[in-house]
Amino acid sequence: MTLPLFIxxxxxxxQLGVTLFLMASGLTLVFGVMGLINLAHGSLYxxxxxxxxxxxxxxxxxxLGLGAGVIAAALAGALIEWxxxxxxxxxxxxxxxxxxxxxxxxxxxxxRYLFGGAPLWLDVPDALSGAVALPGGAVYPLYRLAIIGxxxxxxxxxxxxxxxxxxxMQIRAGESDREMIAALGVNIASLYTIVFALGAGLAxxxxxxxxxxxxxxxxxxxxxxxxxxxVIVIGGIGSIRGAxxxxxxxxxxxxxxxxxxxELFGLVxxxxxxxxxxxxxxxxxxxxxMAVILAIRPQGLFPANA
Amino acid sequence: MLELERITAFYxxxxxxxxxxxxxxxxxxxxxxGRNGMGKSTTIRAICGLTPPRDGQIRLDGQAIGxxxxxxxxxxxxxxxxxxxxxxxxxxxxxxxxxAARPGYWDRARVEALFPRxxxxxxxxxxxLSGGEQQMLAIGRALxxxxxxxxLDEATEGLAPVIRQEIWTALRRLKDEGLSLxxxxxxxxxxxxxxxxxxxxxxxxxxxxxxPDGLDPATRDRFLGV
Numbered sequence: 001m002t003l004p005l006f007i008x009x010x011x012x013x014x015q016l017g018v019t020l021f022l023m024a025s026g027l028t029l030v031f032g033v034m035g036l037i038n039l040a041h042g043s044l045y046x047x048x049x050x051x052x053x054x055x056x057x058x059x060x061x062x063x064l065g066l067g068a069g070v071i072a073a074a075l076a077g078a079l080i081e082w083x084x085x086x087x088x089x090x091x092x093x094x095x096x097x098x099x100x101x102x103x104x105x106x107x108x109x110x111x112r113y114l115f116g117g118a119p120l121w122l123d124v125p126d127a128l129s130g131a132v133a134l135p136g137g138a139v140y141p142l143y144r145l146a147i148i149g150x151x152x153x154x155x156x157x158x159x160x161x162x163x164x165x166x167x168x169m170q171i172r173a174g175e176s177d178r179e180m181i182a183a184l185g186v187n188i189a190s191l192y193t194i195v196f197a198l199g200a201g202l203a204x205x206x207x208x209x210x211x212x213x214x215x216x217x218x219x220x221x222x223x224x225x226x227x228x229x230x231v232i233v234i235g236g237i238g239s240i241r242g243a244x245x246x247x248x249x250x251x252x253x254x255x256x257x258x259x260x261x262x263e264l265f266g267l268v269x270x271x272x273x274x275x276x277x278x279x280x281x282x283x284x285x286x287x288x289x290m291a292v293i294l295a296i297r298p299q300g301l302f303p304a305n306a
Numbered sequence: 307m308l309e310l311e312r313i314t315a316f317y318x319x320x321x322x323x324x325x326x327x328x329x330x331x332x333x334x335x336x337x338x339x340g341r342n343g344m345g346k347s348t349t350i351r352a353i354c355g356l357t358p359p360r361d362g363q364i365r366l367d368g369q370a371i372g373x374x375x376x377x378x379x380x381x382x383x384x385x386x387x388x389x390x391x392x393x394x395x396x397x398x399x400x401x402x403x404x405x406a407a408r409p410g411y412w413d414r415a416r417v418e419a420l421f422p423r424x425x426x427x428x429x430x431x432x433x434x435l436s437g438g439e440q441q442m443l444a445i446g447r448a449l450x451x452x453x454x455x456x457x458l459d460e461a462t463e464g465l466a467p468v469i470r471q472e473i474w475t476a477l478r479r480l481k482d483e484g485l486s487l488x489x490x491x492x493x494x495x496x497x498x499x500x501x502x503x504x505x506x507x508x509x510x511x512x513x514x515x516x517x518p519d520g521l522d523p524a525t526r527d528r529f530l531g532v
Contacts, residue, residue, distance in 0.1 A: 184380055
């Protein structure tokens with residue numbers, strides 16, 4: 001294990017974490033404020049990626065594609081909230097899971113119908129291609145650094161939105177007593193639509209940015225969705241700060257675990273066994289971390305209503 | 307300004323209000339009386355749209371508000387200080403006074419002038435306040451929506467006498483400034499002096515209405531005694 005490799009993998013972990021944060025922040029807000037489990041959040045991520053790839057492909061501008069991806073996901077989110085979700089708030093979580101699972105299938109098949117089964121490819125924009133030399137001898141792709149930067153800016157913006165603005169106060173008030181905030185004159189239905197669209201837009205942003213690193217294909221959102229659920233459970237449901245800390249923790253643990261656990265086991269086991277044991281332990285490491293954290297703090301690291 | 311005409315309301319299958327009528331003039335204070343479980347809180351929930359009435363008319367300044375979503379009713383000019391205060395525990399005092407505010411005479415500064423303790427506690431979270439402070443905050447929060455009618459459900463319940471007096475003094479001042487009040491309170495000796503008229507509920511029916519001095523011992527004994 002060399003220092004440059006470690007730095008590179010650490011940054012990969014942070015970049016995964018930041019992407020997870022963009023997904024998890026919307027998920028945690030929707031769950032915390034509206035009490036809604038939304039499995040279709042991964043579909044919004046996919047909508048962002050497909051829109052970005054298509055618009056970038058036809059206009060040649062990645063910036064336009066990125067903006068279109070965010071807007072398309074936010075609009076899709078608003079439409080889903082208005083047409084489906086608001087009928088589910090009073091239902092129990094199982095009904096919500098069932099309905100949003102149906103949405104995954106509908107959106108996935110719809111996308112397959114529109115775009116076909118073959119993945120789309122989105123290139124890293126020229127301005128962000130290339131690599132940066134980092135202290136310690138590591139060389140790291142500029143585009144991945146840009147994703148980290150954008151994610152941290154969004155995190156800061158969300159903190160300010162929740163902590164400083166009236167909308168943020170109403171969101172937090174709705175988390176603790178939604179009947180009361182309505183009785184004071186706040187239109188809770190439009191507040192929910194805004195929160196849902198905001199979360200959807202952030203998922204779309206994540207999908208659009210990641211689209212240039214991976215292939216853009218149907219079903220790309222679900223693996224990220226599962227990790228995002230782990231993140232919000234670790235971080236504390238409803239907490240933006242928890243989502244950020246949880247996301248970086250999960251991203252770094254997952255990335256470093258997969259790379260370095262086989263090497264670590266190689267110190268005590270024969271190489272072939274070390275690879276097998278290390279790889280399987282690496283892929284379940286975040287779940288072990290989650291179990292330990294929940295054993296110590298059942299409400300997660302930053303419970304929203306503490 | 308507020309008229310209820312033959313309201314009925316249900317919690318699921320069980321009927322809580324059978325026939326409630328009352329009226330309240332602009333600038334007046336109405337005491338809504340009755341023993342526990344007779345429908346006072348349900349009447350308030352019906353007015354505010356939290357338990358929408360199934361039948362009957364509710365009018366605010368002639369405009370029908372019965373059955374509208376609760377945020378519309380609030381925006382029509384009704385401020386609610388609910389039973390149990392229900393301040394937002396995870397918001398600071400200042401945020402409680404900002405989250406639902408609508409423009410008008412009452413803003414955070416004026417509420418803090420009315421209840422100076424709230425100014426001293428501005429940055430504290432709602433859950434860290436004492437019961438009396440939470441009650442002041444609940445009243446202040448309703449005032450920041452700049453209502454024309456303020457509804458108070460058990461606003462002095464469980465508070466020390468000196469705090470109760472502070473709240474009654476504030477309510478009297480609000481009334482003198484022209485705000486209409488609808489008040490539910492257990493302590494008649496403190497409630498009746500501020501009231502212009504009373505309506506008594508029994509088993510979900512409004513059975514008596516009149517001026518406070520018309521509440522003779524027989525009426526009190528029949529409807530309000532324990």
